[in-house]
Amino acid sequence: MKITLLGTGDSAGVPHIGCDCETCQRYLEEGKHRTRFSILVENDGERVLIDASPDLRFQFLREGIDSVDYLILTHAHYDHYAGLGSLYRVIWDPLPTYGVPNVLDSVFDEYSYLPFPRRFDVEPFEPFEVAGLEFKLVPVHHPPVETYGVVIRDNETGAKVAVTGDTSRYFDERSFEEMRGADLLVADAFVPAEGDYNRFVADRISDDGLEFADKHMTYEGAIDLVEALEPDEFALVHLSHYFTEEHEELADDGDVYVIE
Ligand SMILES: [Zn+2]
Ligand SMILES: [Zn+2]
Ligand SMILES: [Zn+2]
Numbered sequence: 616m617k618i619t620l621l622g623t624g625d626s627a628g629v630p631h632i633g634c635d636c637e638t639c640q641r642y643l644e645e646g647k648h649r650t651r652f653s654i655l656v657e658n659d660g661e662r663v664l665i666d667a668s669p670d671l672r673f674q675f676l677r678e679g680i681d682s683v684d685y686l687i688l689t690h691a692h693y694d695h696y697a698g699l700g701s702l703y704r705v706i707w708d709p710l711p712t713y714g715v716p717n718v719l720d721s722v723f724d725e726y727s728y729l730p731f732p733r734r735f736d737v738e739p740f741e742p743f744e745v746a747g748l749e750f751k752l753v754p755v756h757h758p759p760v761e762t763y764g765v766v767i768r769d770n771e772t773g774a775k776v777a778v779t780g781d782t783s784r785y786f787d788e789r790s791f792e793e794m795r796g797a798d799l800l801v802a803d804a805f806v807p808a809e810g811d812y813n814r815f816v817a818d819r820i821s822d823d824g825l826e827f828a829d830k831h832m833t834y835e836g837a838i839d840l841v842e843a844l845e846p847d848e849f850a851l852v853h854l855s856h857y858f859t860e861e862h863e864e865l866a867d868d869g870d871v872y873v874i875e
Contacts (some may be wrong), residue, residue: 616658616746616769618799618872621674623865625650625855626694626804626825628670649854650674650868651694654778654801655683656767661746663687664702665765665778671698675705676871682706685745686732687779688714689694689752690762691721699726709733710772713743715752717761739763740789749772753790755782755829766793774874777846779803781853784825784836791844798874800846803853804838804865805831810857848872 629649630639642648650670655678656663662683668674675681686825689695699722702710710718712732719734735743742749751772752763757780764786765778777794778801779786794800806816808824819828825836831853832840841849850866858865 616656616767616774616777618801618874619655619657619678620652620801620850620866620868620870621653621678622668622670622851623850623852623854623868624651624872625715625853626651626692627855629735629854629856631856633645634856636856638859639858642856644741648673648868651779652853653695653698655680656746658769659747661685663672663746663748663750665689666695667698667702669694669697672701674868675701683710686710686712687745687750687752687765688712688718688722688725689778689855690757690760691718691725691763692760692762692781695781696722696726699729701732703729711735711745713737713745713750713752715739715761715763720765721760740793751793753793754787755780755790757783764790766797767875772875773846774798776872776874777801777844779840780831781831783829784821784832784840787851795844797844797846798848800841800844800849801866801874802837802840802849802851803832804834804836805853806855806857807834808836812857816857834858838844 651668653668654665777797
């Protein structure tokens with residue numbers, strides 16, 4: 616299976632609108648972007664989109680994607696579904712869309728005027744087959760909204776990819792076990808624990824430095840998770856403008872992983 620990180624930015628994206636920090640200025644000068652969260656999974660000639668970024672149009676143009684065959688939604692935050700209006704423009708048949716009932720209810724209540732989704736409700740941990748792969752939505756911790764990570768298995772090759780989705784460091788033990796030992800772990804790493812922060816940001820980093828505001832992992836939290844889950848490789852995403860050039864091992868928009 617082939618994984619393309621379409622968007623590696625936080626909910627505001629990098630550069631932030633109107634921000635004069637060093638990172639945002641550098642991104643502006645270089646014409647670089649961290650767009651909002653979306654992942655493309657390709658297998659057996661079919662394309663599965665995990666979440667629909669508000670930057671979906673830009674991402675599809677950048678990567679030469681003309682459409683997708685399936686959609687999976689992890690949670691009802693705008694940075695994960697506000698691309699549905701753009702997606703609608705490139706879908707000609709109702710798009711099979713998978714998610715847990717509460718997530719699909721929240722998203723489709725907001726987009727009730729869009730006729731395109733063909734809804735498939737799945738339960739947490741219930742495996743479903745799409746594009747020759749097995750997917751599971753596993754609960755994570757991202758209050759106040761119900762949120763899921765995604766575990767993908769190729770049962771022919773044994774390949775496994777785990778996506779934490781938006782989550783704090785401390786989530787459901789069963790989900791933790793599902794994600795263990797993946798070939799690739801894609802993990803939320805919202806901010807570095809140490810930074811040139813104002814009080815508003817600094818006060819929201821947990822005492823152990825592993826979480827931001829009880830709902831995202833810090834860079835340190837994500838590395839701690841990587842050490843606990845022991846994937847072969849990992850990609851840190853959902854990244855804010857608080858990272859500088861000194862931070863290594865951060866994923867970039869357009870990064871591709873081929874997992875056999
Ligand atoms: Zn998000
Ligand atoms: Zn900035
Ligand atoms: Zn979120």
